[in-house]
Amino acid sequence: MSDGQAGEHVGDLLRRWLGDTGRGLILALFSQAAHIPLLVLALVSLALVPVGVGVLLAPSALLAVRALANQQRMWAARWSGVEIHRPYRPAPPGAVSPARRLWWLLGDPATWRDLLWLVAAIPVGLPLGLLPGFLTVYGLEGVLVAPWLPPSIGYGWGPFWPLRDWGAVGMAGCVVLGSALAVGGLRTGPGVLKGYALFSRWLLAPMRGALEHRVQELTETRSETVDASAAELRRIERDLHDGAQARLVALSMNIGLAEELMKRDPQGARRLLAEARETSGAALTELRGLVRGIHPPVLAERGLDGGVRALALALPLPVDVTVELPGRAEAPVESAAYFAVAEMLANVAKHSGARRAWIDLHHADGELTMIVGDDGRGGADPSAGSGIRGIERRLAAFDGTTVVTSPPGGPTVVTMKIPCALSGPKSPPPSGRN
Structure with missing residues (x-):
């Protein structure tokens, strides 16, 4: 050496x-x-x-x-x-x-x-x-x-x-x-x-007992997740059957009638073709809405940060958004977090009577934390069918938790956490009001 x-x-x-x-x-x-x-x-x-x-x-x-x-x-x-x-x-x-x-x-x-x-x-x-x-x-x-x-x-x-x-x-x-x-x-x-x-x-x-308890919890969570997935598939099937599929059937019938009227009644054929064009546009709009409900394009393009800011812009009241995410989570985690925040903002708009709301997203100690609050009347009850139970089931699939603080008179603060890792570091945009 x-x-x-x-x-x-x-x-x-x-x-x-x-x-x-x-x-x-x-x-x-x-x-x-x-x-x-x-x-x-x-x-x-x-x-x-x-x-x-x-x-x-x-x-x-x-x-x-x-x-x-x-x-x-x-x-x-x-x-x-x-x-x-x-x-x-x-x-x-x-x-x-x-x-x-x-x-x-x-x-x-x-x-x-x-x-x-x-x-x-x-x-x-x-x-x-x-x-x-x-x-x-x-x-x-x-x-x-x-x-x-x-x-x-x-x-x-x-x-x-x-x-x-x-x-x-x-x-x-x-x-x-x-x-x-x-x-x-x-x-x-x-x-x-x-x-x-x-x-x-x-x-x-x-300990062994804790592991057995954890296995039981995971079994229950998996069962709830399977039920929720089955319900989501039934909803998609129903929306396709009652919406886009029905419009496409009507479109096909109008085009067929237009073909029969083309020689003997050109004006009637043109009217049917115009209706078919409108029907195809409506069907396309419904299909786009259905796709957005499965995985919003803004989420794929701009990540959870951009998706949440887009949700805040659509709310009919001022929303302060603070996001500190040094990277992106996996797509299923981002989707679950996005829809959880979307559901909470829908509750704010429908039930809270709030004049202002706020969103805080950050990642620390291996957990993605989402805090949604408002200055409304309070009194939110997770057991009253306000959508919070659905959020709990959605997040439970990722070992996530939901805690609601909503005393009468407000404010209401919902803290949701999902254990996850982030990848792909990026510079977070400045926080502010949307």
């Missing part, structure tokens, strides 16, 4: 060590500065549930614990390649009040596993996080400091202290032992991070 290659190897090793040591320090810091306060907050808020105050505090505290656990899942995947799937049950429809959200969180076994991980990580995260940096720094001290101090000078603790009394042999022992510790510190970083990731997966990954 040449001197240049050796230098590059040492540089790479040093950079990896700095990265692993920094990540270990982050784990150690979070295990104390984040885990302990969150644990105290969660336990205190749960203890206050019987007196009522905890009903307001506990959901926020438990969701903060969940956010910290999700952060650890992300670090485990990014730093060590250890995937930790999220075992959480989706929020049930209408879980908007603090009491119902608390009931949902307490009924989810993953919430209690998060709390167990929070407790266990406090004594585990600190020593594991500090280990790579401590070994390296202490080993360098054994090489650069301990051998050169005279025995008369008092010297801390550890294996270097007695070795100094052995003269030259002790000095050599300090250097050898210190070098071994330093090299060990340089090499143990990835193993320590992966060990902590595996420890976290042991507590945070879905």
